[in-house]
Amino acid sequence: MSASSKAFNALGDPTRRAIFEKLRERPLAVVDIAEGLPVSRPAVSQHLKVLKEAKLINIKTYGTKNIYEVNREGILAMRNYLDKFWDQALENFKALAEKAEKEKNDHQKNK
Amino acid sequence: METINLITIKKELSVKASQQTAFEVFTKKMDLWWPRTHHVGTCPMTELALDAKPGGRWYSKHEDGSEVDIGYVLTYNPYELFTLAWQINGDFKYDPNLITEVEVQFIAEGAGSTKVIMQHKDLQKLGGTKAVESMDNGWGQIMELYKKQAES
Numbered sequence: 001m002s003a004s005s006k007a008f009n010a011l012g013d014p015t016r017r018a019i020f021e022k023l024r025e026r027p028l029a030v031v032d033i034a035e036g037l038p039v040s041r042p043a044v045s046q047h048l049k050v051l052k053e054a055k056l057i058n059i060k061t062y063g064t065k066n067i068y069e070v071n072r073e074g075i076l077a078m079r080n081y082l083d084k085f086w087d088q089a090l091e092n093f094k095a096l097a098e099k100a101e102k103e104k105n106d107h108q109k110n111k
Numbered sequence: 112m113e114t115i116n117l118i119t120i121k122k123e124l125s126v127k128a129s130q131q132t133a134f135e136v137f138t139k140k141m142d143l144w145w146p147r148t149h150h151v152g153t154c155p156m157t158e159l160a161l162d163a164k165p166g167g168r169w170y171s172k173h174e175d176g177s178e179v180d181i182g183y184v185l186t187y188n189p190y191e192l193f194t195l196a197w198q199i200n201g202d203f204k205y206d207p208n209l210i211t212e213v214e215v216q217f218i219a220e221g222a223g224s225t226k227v228i229m230q231h232k233d234l235q236k237l238g239g240t241k242a243v244e245s246m247d248n249g250w251g252q253i254m255e256l257y258k259k260q261a262e263s
Contacts, residue, residue, distance in 0.1 A: 012148025017203055024201070078201050079234055083120050085149055090229060092144035094126050097136040101128035101223065 010054035015039055016047045020070070023057055027069035056081070120231040125224060133225040134190035134217050138163040151203045152179045163187060169195060180205045191217055197231065 010016055019033055034044040048068060051057045060067045071080075126133050136144070138161065145159040150171045158172040167184040186194035195213040200206045211233040218226040 012146075014153065021203065079118075079120065082231060082234070085146065086120055086122050086229060086231065088146050089144060089149075090122055090124055090227070092146065093137060093227075094124055096140060096144045097126050097128040097133045100136050100140075101132045104132065105223075 010050050010056055013047070013050075015043075016051055019044065019047055020051060020056060023068055023070050027060070027067045029065055029067055033068065118232070118234045120229075120234065122229045124227050124229075125220065126227055127224055129223055130190045130217050130219040130225045133227060134193065137215060137217075137227075138187070138189075138193055150179065151181075151199055151205065152177060180207075182210075185212065186214075193217075 015037065018037060022028060022033055030041065030044060030048065033048070034041045037044060039047075048057065048059075052059060056071055057068050058071050060069065128136070141161045142159045147156060150156040150159070150173075152171055152173040154174045154177070156171045156173055160172055160178075161167065161169045161184070163184065165184055165187045167187070169181045169183055171179050171181065173179065180198065182196040182198040184194070185196050186192055193215045195215075197211045197213050198206055198209050200209050211231065214230045214232065216226075216228040218228070220226050
């Protein structure tokens with residue numbers, strides 16, 4: 001998987017979206033993030049790792065405590081997300097339109 | 112202000128297809144090219160539906176039979192211009208009071224080639240008041256992004 005589709009897919013998961021929404025409000029420790037979510041703490045940690053790899057969140061260490069926060073303030077994270085979304089969507093669109101055009105031309109040639 | 116560009120996402124691509132094909136695939140076959148992971152429903156998406164006419168509804172259908180609104184068609188001008196109202200906010204929820212605009216232009220570039228220019232505008236609206244607050248401390252980063260964009 002390419003780096004950009006990784007970032008894009010990170011928010012395709014409802015649990016990760018819920019985590020991201022929580023962090024949009026304020027930075028939190030993993031225990032606070034897990035609270036109220038229907039998944040185990042190790043699962044939350046795994047989701048955080050995916051979000052981190054997708055550069056959507058950052059980790060700050062205070063003593064022994066890790067605090068998670070959104071990588072950029074609201075708009076920028078969202079913008080980043082949408083930017084990657086459109087890259088992927090338009091790439092799909094281009095491939096499909098070109099295929100449709102080719103089929104149309106082939107069909108006409110065979111007439 | 113030049114920084115206005117930062118709240119618009121702009122993508123340009125050249126498609127080896129006629130203006131008509133490009134327009135029709137975009138508006139009538141959205142379900143086939145829309146990334147399956149991108150929806151705001153609570154269970155997997157089965158179809159991305161768009162009623163391709165002015166005012167036409169734009170929504171997703173889901174495995175449990177539910178339908179979730181995304182927005183609606185603002186401009187339907189075959190085969191040149193297509194504009195959608197995107198009403199999903201920064202918290203990934205449908206908000207009927209929110210309108211961000213997705214504008215798609217289809218420009219014929221000669222035989223069998225079309226330039227497609229997509230702009231997703233008004234992104235500053237996505238985050239509501241939270242976003243305005245965050246503008247204050249996010250401005251430094253915004254300017255950095257702008258610089259990169261201006262220099263590239």
